[in-house]
Structure formats: C-alpha cells, structure tokens
Amino acid sequence: MKTMLQKIWERHEVVPETADTPAVLYVDLHLVHEVTSPQAFSVLREQGMKVRRPDLTLATMDHSTPTRTEQVFGGAPIAIASAAQQIAQLEKNCAEFGVELLNLRSELRGIVHIIGPELGLSQPGKTVVCGDSHTSTHGAFGALAFGIGTTEVGHVLATQCLLQRRPKTFAINVSNRLAAGVSAKDLILAIIGEIGVSGGTGHVLEYRGEAVRALTMEERMTVCNMSIEAGARAGMIAPDDTTFDYLQSRPRAPKGTEWQRRVAEWRALPSDAGARFDREVTLDGERIEPMITYGTHPGMVTPISGHIPATRGDAVFDKALAYMGFQAGEPIRNQPINVVFIGSCTNGRLEDLRAAASLLRGQHIARGVQMLVVPGSQQIKKAAEAEGLDTIFRDAGAEWRESGCSMCIGMNGDNVASGQYSVSTSNRNFEGRQGPGARTLLASPLTAAASAIRGRVTDPRELLNG
Amino acid sequence: MDPIRQIRSRTAVLPFTNIDTDQIIPARFLRTTTREGLGKQLFADWRYLPDGSPKPDFALNQPAAVGCQVLVAGRNLGCGSSREHAPWALLDHGFRAVISSEIADIFRNNSLKNGLVPVVVDESTADWLLKNPGVEVTIDLDSTQLRLPDGRAVQFPIEPFARYCLLNGVDELGYLVSQQPVISAYERTHA
Numbered sequence: 001m002k003t004m005l006q007k008i009w010e011r012h013e014v015v016p017e018t019a020d021t022p023a024v025l026y027v028d029l030h031l032v033h034e035v036t037s038p039q040a041f042s043v044l045r046e047q048g049m050k051v052r053r054p055d056l057t058l059a060t061m062d063h064s065t066p067t068r069t070e071q072v073f074g075g076a077p078i079a080i081a082s083a084a085q086q087i088a089q090l091e092k093n094c095a096e097f098g099v100e101l102l103n104l105r106s107e108l109r110g111i112v113h114i115i116g117p118e119l120g121l122s123q124p125g126k127t128v129v130c131g132d133s134h135t136s137t138h139g140a141f142g143a144l145a146f147g148i149g150t151t152e153v154g155h156v157l158a159t160q161c162l163l164q165r166r167p168k169t170f171a172i173n174v175s176n177r178l179a180a181g182v183s184a185k186d187l188i189l190a191i192i193g194e195i196g197v198s199g200g201t202g203h204v205l206e207y208r209g210e211a212v213r214a215l216t217m218e219e220r221m222t223v224c225n226m227s228i229e230a231g232a233r234a235g236m237i238a239p240d241d242t243t244f245d246y247l248q249s250r251p252r253a254p255k256g257t258e259w260q261r262r263v264a265e266w267r268a269l270p271s272d273a274g275a276r277f278d279r280e281v282t283l284d285g286e287r288i289e290p291m292i293t294y295g296t297h298p299g300m301v302t303p304i305s306g307h308i309p310a311t312r313g314d315a316v317f318d319k320a321l322a323y324m325g326f327q328a329g330e331p332i333r334n335q336p337i338n339v340v341f342i343g344s345c346t347n348g349r350l351e352d353l354r355a356a357a358s359l360l361r362g363q364h365i366a367r368g369v370q371m372l373v374v375p376g377s378q379q380i381k382k383a384a385e386a387e388g389l390d391t392i393f394r395d396a397g398a399e400w401r402e403s404g405c406s407m408c409i410g411m412n413g414d415n416v417a418s419g420q421y422s423v424s425t426s427n428r429n430f431e432g433r434q435g436p437g438a439r440t441l442l443a444s445p446l447t448a449a450a451s452a453i454r455g456r457v458t459d460p461r462e463l464l465n466g
Numbered sequence: 467m468d469p470i471r472q473i474r475s476r477t478a479v480l481p482f483t484n485i486d487t488d489q490i491i492p493a494r495f496l497r498t499t500t501r502e503g504l505g506k507q508l509f510a511d512w513r514y515l516p517d518g519s520p521k522p523d524f525a526l527n528q529p530a531a532v533g534c535q536v537l538v539a540g541r542n543l544g545c546g547s548s549r550e551h552a553p554w555a556l557l558d559h560g561f562r563a564v565i566s567s568e569i570a571d572i573f574r575n576n577s578l579k580n581g582l583v584p585v586v587v588d589e590s591t592a593d594w595l596l597k598n599p600g601v602e603v604t605i606d607l608d609s610t611q612l613r614l615p616d617g618r619a620v621q622f623p624i625e626p627f628a629r630y631c632l633l634n635g636v637d638e639l640g641y642l643v644s645q646q647p648v649i650s651a652y653e654r655t656h657a
Contacts, residue, residue, distance in 0.1 A: 014652040015645060021627045024645050026652055036549065038499035043639070052649075064497050082497035089499045133548040133572060149550035149576035150501075151638075159642045161649055165625065197484055198542040198568055231545060233571050297484050297545070316483050316540065411493040418516075430488040430546060432511045 001272040022163040028126040032059035034090040036131030040154035041093040060102040067401035110377020113137040113345040120250020124239035124266040136227040140220035142239035167233040168278040170203040174211035176286035181461040184219035185444035188226040189291035197299035200232025211285030217246040218351040229298040238270035293442040295320040339422035340371040340452040344408040347425035348376025356449040360396040366455025371398035374406040410435035423451045469635035475535035479599035486546035491555045505558030535562040544573025567592035578628040
C-alpha cells in the first residue's frame with residue numbers, strides 16, 4: 001500500500017537514496033523565470049555546459065515584468081531599468097542555450113504557475129520544479145511539484161536531476177462540502193491556520209476528502225499553491241475525471257492513443273486505500289467561513305466574522321500587530337482599506353476573475369479605494385475580455401492590466417504605499433511584501449471584491465445574500 | 467567553495483519567529499543577474515530608515531554585532547520564498563552559519579549549497595542562545611556539535627552528503643554530472 005508521493009518518487013529515482021547519499025531524482029518539467037535563473041545560466045556558461053533537456057524546459061517572464069500595456073507592448077520603455085535588464089538577460093540566456101521562451105509579447109505568456117497547467121504541461125505523475133516556492137501549485141494535478149533555489153536550477157539545467165531526500169507525508173482530510181460564499185482560498189487559509197506556518201515543514205501535503213474532490217481544477221490549484229505557506233515541501237491532490245477533463249483539450253497534453261495510455265496510468269496514481277501517512281489532520285469543510293489574515297504571516301488568520309486574538313505578552317505577535325496598525329481583540333470586519341488586488345498565481349485564474357466580477361457587476365468600488373485586477377496569463381486576459389469581465393472591472397472603477405505577478409510581490413512597479421491597507425488575493429502578507437510598509441490582508445476574490453465595494457473588510461456573504 | 471570544518475564566532479541575535487526571506491532580502495533587490503554584493507541589502511527594511519540611514523535600534527546595527535559570523539534567530543527561520551538571494555546576502559554580509567530551533571526547507575537547502583551552515587537545535591538551547599546574544603560559540607562540522615561557552619556540546623542534525631560536501635569544499639553539481647551515464651540509462655527506459 002503506497003501513497004501517491006511514494007509512487008511518483010519511486011518512478012523518478014535515477015539512483016535511490018542511501019544513508020550517506022540523497023536520491024538522484026529525475027525532473028520531467030522544469031519551469032524557468034527571469035528572477036531566479038540568471039546566476040544558474042552563468043554557472044553553465046562558466047563551466048562550458050549545455051542544457052541537458054531543453055525539450056523539458058520552458059521559460060517565461062512574470063515577476064519583474066511591468067503590467068502596464070504600453071510598457072509591455074511598446075510606446076513606453078520598461079520603467080524599471082534593472083527589470084528591463086533582467087528580462088533582456090533571460091532572452092539572451094534562452095537563445096544561447098536553446099530553451100523555449102514565452103517572452104514579454106507572447107500571447108502565451110503569464111505567471112509561470114498559471115501557464116504550465118494552461119498549456120497542459122502540468123500532468124499527473126510528473127515531477128515539476130521551478131525556482132519559485134509556489135511551484136507547489138502544479139501538485140493539483142497529482143504531480144510532485146516543488147520550489148528550488150538557483151543552484152538547483154543550475155543542477156536541473158545541466159543534468160535534469162536533483163539530489164533529494166524523500167519528504168514525509170501529511171494527509172489533510174477535508175470532509176463535507178464548502179458552504180456558499182466560501183472558496184478554495186478560504187479553505188487553504190483555514191488549513192494553514194489549523195496546522196501553522198511551519199506545520200508542513202519536511203512534509204508533502206496530500207489534500208483529500210469530499211470537499212477537495214468537489215473542487216474544480218482551478219480551485220485545487222489555489223489550495224496546492226499555498227502549501228508552502230504551511231512550510232510544506234509540496235502539496236498534491238489525486239488526479240480524477242476533473243483533472244482529465246481539464247487536461248484533455250490542452251495544446252501540450254498527450255493526444256490520441258497516447259492520451260488513453262496516460263489516463264490509464266494516471267488512474268493508478270492515487271494513494272492506495274489504507275496507505276499510511278506520517279501525519280494526518282481532518283477539517284470539516286462545512287464549518288469553514290470566509291477567512292482573512294490580520295498579521296504578517298499567513299497563519300495569522302481568522303474567520304472574517306472573528307476577532308484579532310487578544311495579546312498574550314508575545315513580543316513577535318505585538319510587533320506584527322504594531323506593523324499592521326491593529327489592536328488585539330478588535331473585530332477584523334469593517335476595518336477600512338485602501339487597496340484591493342485581484343490576481344497572482346494563487347487567485348489570478350478565470351474563475352477567480354468571474355467570482356470577483358459577479359459582485360462588481362453594476363457596482364462601483366468605494367471612493368478612495370484603488371483596485372487592480374491582473375489576469376494570471378495573457379490567455380486568461382483574452383478569455384476574460386471575451387466574456388466582458390474587463391468592462392465590469394473598469395466600469396466599477398478598477399484598473400485592468402497585462403498579466404504578471406504584479407502586486408503580489410513588490411518588485412515590478414505595482415506597489416502598495418507604506419501604511420496602506422491592501423485586501424489581496426495573493427499568497428503572502430509578510431512585512432513589506434507588497435512594498436515597504438504595506439499592510440496586506442490575504443483573502444479570496446469574493447472577499448476582496450466585496451471589500452472594494454464597501455471600502456472596508458466585508459464578508460462577501462452580505463452581498464451575495466442581497 | 468572553501469572547505470568548512472569549524473566556525474568560531476560571537477553570535478548576533480534576531481529574537482523573532484518566522485523570519486521570512488522577504489525580510490532577509492526584500493523582493494525589490496532581486497532584480498539582479500549576479501549573486502555578488504547583496505550584503506548591503508540584507509534585512510534592508512529592518513536595518514535602514516526610509517532615508518537610507520541605519521535604524522539605531524536594530525540588532526545588526528549595534529557595534530557588538532560587527533564581525534559576528536553566526537546568526538541566531540527564532541523558530542522557522544527562512545520561511546517563504548525560494549530566493550537563494552537570502553543565503554547569498556547573509557554570506558556577503560559575513561555570516562557563515564545560522565542557528566534556530568527550526569529552519570524552513572528551501573532556505574536550509576539553499577544555505578547548504580552555498581556554505582552557510584544551517585544549525586537546528588532543540589528549543590531550550592535555542593531559547594538560551596536567543597536570551598544571551600554575543601556569546602562565543604563553536605560550530606564543529608566534524609563532530610556535528612555546537613559548543614556553548616559553558617562547556618555544553620549540543621549535537622545538530624545535518625544531511626550526511628551535504629556535510630561531506632561542506633567539509634571537503636565539494637560542489638554537488640560535480641557529483642550530479644558524474645551520474646550522467648546512469649541518467650542516460652534512466653532516460654532510455656523512462657521515455
């Protein structure tokens with residue numbers, strides 16, 4: 001009886017681990033972006049090495065890229081010179097080493113964790129790595145997907161392999177169904193609240209149970225995306241018909257008889273009944289409420305109807321609240337906000353945009369609130385525009401941008417000003433994450449949209465129920 | 467990489483839990499294509515006032531912290547982003563080892579690959595170190611022991627292969643490259 005992790009791991013062991021040496025683990029898909037790759041390409045160049053499997057490598061640009069149309073498609077230079085330089089360096093590296101690059105003007109460009117699935121490259125049973133901690137996203141397909149550092153990016157470029165110890169397993173069971181107005185983002189925030197920001201350290205999380213099975217692929221990606229925020233090495237969900245339906249029509253998914261053969265293999269991937277996990281926890285999906293963070297890490301989270309906890313004489317907790325400008329014990333609901341961001345590899349997919357638009361249709365965001373809606377890829381942008389979502393957002397007073405990491409990470413020009421409160425659908429509320437001094441409250445697209453309309457932290461169920 | 471056997475230094479202490487890599491080096495400093503010179507930006511938002519002058523109350527700005535090669539921090543050090551710029555910045559500043567009761571997976575891996583020794587100790591040892599900044603400690607990779615000034619020797623876990631690489635100044639890439647024949651054989655049977 002094996003877990004899904006064990007099955008995938010064993011299939012990718014080029015050399016099994018011993019007491020003295022880690023396993024040599026084969027990588028099926030290596031995603032590359034402009035921020036964590038330049039120093040790795042430099043090592044290859046210095047050592048006169050080639051990229052071993054350019055056919056298993058795909059590069060794009062997302063982190064430091066601008067989202068203003070004129071800077072992406074011409075008419076204005078990229079405002080940040082160091083970003084322009086990093087983008088140019090990736091173009092040079094990919095050309096020199098023969099790596100496919102979806103460049104700034106490619107219609108297939110997007111956030112690296114959005115385009116892998118969108119193209120059908122993220123598949124069950126694969127090992128997927130990228131120099132980015134949110135690589136855990138691809139685990140939604142029943143893949144073993146994890147973030148690596150730049151030295152390891154170099155290892156994979158040169159050898160298509162990594163030296164790894166097999167992580168432990170941690171089953172996260174979620175029973176029943178999520179209630180109306182409660183989304184995948186609320187589910188993962190509740191899980192992080194339950195196990196803590198280092199609860200998953202050394203483990204791969206496997207999300208299981210009725211509530212997880214009922215999720216769409218896009219929702220499953222939201223859940224797996226934030227596995228790293230619980231400290232986990234990766235997160236995964238067993239593939240099923242939902243997975244296969246999503247993948248089948250994708251341009252780079254297997255076709256014809258190859259598709260049939262693969263699906264048959266993939267059906268054998270889920271953890272065997274009775275397989276043992278190193279740890280297990282169970283949550284009741286029905287009892288989860290819309291969640292929102294109040295502090296400076298994703299584990300500082302509360303149901304939106306709840307209160308910021310009372311102080312316990314903990315200096316770190318007090319420091320976090322001082323940074324956020326909140327008082328211990330006060331309700332989080334109705335806190336005034338300045339900025340709303342909808343986007344990122346966590347919540348920048350079409351269903352997220354539809355959810356936000358469902359509340360914003362015919363409404364206007366509150367006076368004084370700035371709202372940015374940034375699709376996760378150029379394909380999502382096009383699909384959203386075909387449905388008229390861009391018009392709904394613009395009419396509501398929001399800005400509609402080109403795809404990229406944008407306000408999730410203060411390094412591309414899209415920042416939250418110091419001291420301002422931002423309700424953000426992204427994944428990290430660390431100090432300064434959205435810009436120096438920025439105060440981030442992580443929430444779902446529904447909560448973000450509802451809060452934009454009211455100009456204060458708002459339970460989306462108040463608007464959904466009329 | 468130079469071989470590392472022993473690190474002997476006074477400690478600098480940041481008594482905070484969950485220090486994430488965005489604090490170690492904020493994202494706006496990642497728009498670089500080299501790994502050099504990141505020490506200036508280490509803990510930038512904790513270390514400098516908006517006008518660029520040092521914040522007087524920050525631990526690493528104290529005269530006592532100058533020259534410290536060992537950083538002690540609260541539980542779950544290095545959580546968050548996979549940016550290897552975090553160990554690069556710590557090393558460039560002059561740190562050679564970090565000590566905590568828990569170190570996040572990716573940061574720990576990235577540290578090992580660059581010769582920044584991650585030392586995980588039990589909660590009571592970590593608490594003592596957090597409460598006694600500036601003590602002289604010895605980190606010995608041969609015996610995998612952390613030695614405290616009162617004579618205590620605390621064993622710390624370290625992946626044996628990573629330890630071998632640190633002790634001998636060996637780059638893991640060389641080892642992986644030496645596996646190419648096995649990798650090719652794997653590729654033939656796992657197309």
